[in-house]
Amino acid sequence: MPLTRKAYRAAILHSIADPAEVGIEASYEYFEDGLLVVDNGQISALGHASDLLPTLPTDIEITHYQDALITPGLIDTHIHLPQTGMVGAFGEQLLDWLNTYTFPCERQFADKAHADEVADIFIKELLRNGTTTALVFGSVHPQSVNSFFEAAEQLDLRMIAGKVMMDRNAPDYLTDTAESSYVESKALIERWHGKGRLHYAVTPRFAPTSTPEQLTLAGQLLSEYPDLYMQTHISENLKEVEWVKELFPERKGYLEVYDHYKLLGERSVFAHGVHLCDDECARLAETGSAIAFCPTSNFFLGSGLFNLPMAEKHKLNVGLGTDVGGGTSFSLLQTLNEAYKVMQLQGARLSPFKSLYLATLGGARALRLEDKIGTLKPGTDADFLVLDYNATPLLSYRLKQANNIAETLFVLMTLGDDRTVLQTYAAGNLVHQR
Numbered sequence: 402m403p404l405t406r407k408a409y410r411a412a413i414l415h416s417i418a419d420p421a422e423v424g425i426e427a428s429y430e431y432f433e434d435g436l437l438v439v440d441n442g443q444i445s446a447l448g449h450a451s452d453l454l455p456t457l458p459t460d461i462e463i464t465h466y467q468d469a470l471i472t473p474g475l476i477d478t479h480i481h482l483p484q485t486g487m488v489g490a491f492g493e494q495l496l497d498w499l500n501t502y503t504f505p506c507e508r509q510f511a512d513k514a515h516a517d518e519v520a521d522i523f524i525k526e527l528l529r530n531g532t533t534t535a536l537v538f539g540s541v542h543p544q545s546v547n548s549f550f551e552a553a554e555q556l557d558l559r560m561i562a563g564k565v566m567m568d569r570n571a572p573d574y575l576t577d578t579a580e581s582s583y584v585e586s587k588a589l590i591e592r593w594h595g596k597g598r599l600h601y602a603v604t605p606r607f608a609p610t611s612t613p614e615q616l617t618l619a620g621q622l623l624s625e626y627p628d629l630y631m632q633t634h635i636s637e638n639l640k641e642v643e644w645v646k647e648l649f650p651e652r653k654g655y656l657e658v659y660d661h662y663k664l665l666g667e668r669s670v671f672a673h674g675v676h677l678c679d680d681e682c683a684r685l686a687e688t689g690s691a692i693a694f695c696p697t698s699n700f701f702l703g704s705g706l707f708n709l710p711m712a713e714k715h716k717l718n719v720g721l722g723t724d725v726g727g728g729t730s731f732s733l734l735q736t737l738n739e740a741y742k743v744m745q746l747q748g749a750r751l752s753p754f755k756s757l758y759l760a761t762l763g764g765a766r767a768l769r770l771e772d773k774i775g776t777l778k779p780g781t782d783a784d785f786l787v788l789d790y791n792a793t794p795l796l797s798y799r800l801k802q803a804n805n806i807a808e809t810l811f812v813l814m815t816l817g818d819d820r821t822v823l824q825t826y827a828a829g830n831l832v833h834q835r
């Protein structure tokens with residue numbers, strides 16, 4: 402294959418460390434007039450345009466953006482493909498919401514043609530919003546994952562997904578069995594895990610909808626293949642937490658259920674964790690597990706406020722999740738807008754650089770992919786965005802009053818959404834143009 406080399410010139414910003422560990426100033430790199438060089442789908446150089454331009458061949462194709470910011474692609478560590486058709490459903494908290502809206506919507510994925518149609522809509526929506534990697538729940542039907550990976554593979558996206566395992570406390574039309582969930586997950590792993598930039602996640606929905614036998618087999622799958630992911634939900638809603646105590650009276654708490662079935666580990670991502678206690682955060686951190694912080698969903702479903710400072714105290718990996726359809730937006734910029742309010746309501750602040758970290762490098766670390774995505778470091782995948790300072794009249798006017806990159810970044814996160822994403826690149830290919 403001939404070498405394809407291209408360069409992109411604009412203001413460039415990326416996160417290089419967690420502000421909680423190194424302080425804000427050491428957590429990012431910003432190039433006011435920067436250059437990003439891409440070779441065959443990977444970043445080969447990043448720096449000031451004035452330093453890099455003399456090192457490049459004179460005939461290299463350079464795209465020059467005015468009033469724009471290049472950032473890494475955003476990383477969504479928790480989202481549901483089959484809930485695309487019921488996002489923004491009125492009025493219930495988690496358990497009623499699942500029964501009333503979610504399960505009937507997920508049922509439609511029994512039909513492969515429906516799964517194909519929604520996978521296409523879903524991936525377009527991710528890319529329109531600047532999300533280049535997501536950790537995705539399918540439905541209980543294996544074809545939901547096949548449709549998603551088939552569409553992601555065509556665009557050479559780095560994506561992680563799994564078929565939901567759910568063998569009790571759900572309608573008959575939407576349950577598998579411990580045995581069938583094991584066999585079907587295994588077939589999907591064999592077909593997709595490690596193919597191109599795709600990875601598989603073993604996906605027990607949450608403790609209430611799996612029997613002990615099914616949780617045992619989920620743990621067994623994780624032990625049978627290297628580098629598999631595990632995704633589930635934990636401690637999102639108080640009624641849910643009480644229900645888990647009733648269903649597993651022999652376990653001390655929610656986390657201990659998952660711990661008992663060997664579901665904690667470096668590639669395990671637990672969504673929500675709103676009602677976790679100190680000891681549970683410590684145990685998650687000790688095992689290298691991560692939390693997906695889903696502020697939009699936690700507001701919308703009335704679940705509560707995630708305690709980010711407690712997670713930081715334990716050095717627990719935290720990524721950001723939209724949790725569509727519990728969350729109401731595919732936009733991680735809008736999700737950061739809500740995250741800021743979650744912190745405000747707890748008397749704390751979320752700096753724009755910590756927000757940038759959560760949506761990029763923090764997410765990559767939660768997924769153990771920080772050597773491949775989440776920054777613009779040379780040697781990583783060329784998954785990046787061009788954000789448009791003039792996306793809306795208000796944004797354009799407001800950003801003219803901004804005095805520095807911190808203020809610009811914060812306003813992009815409070816006013817920004819899908820309209821702000823001018824272009825999305827994955828593996829060096831243009832995959833979305835506004």
Ligand code: GUN
Pocket residue numbers: 481495499503606607634637698724727
């Ligand atoms: N807990 C179990 N299933 C779900 C789901 O689909 N969405 C959310 N937000 N929480 C869950």
Ligand code: ZN
Pocket residue numbers: 479480481634672724727
């Ligand atoms: Zn969820």
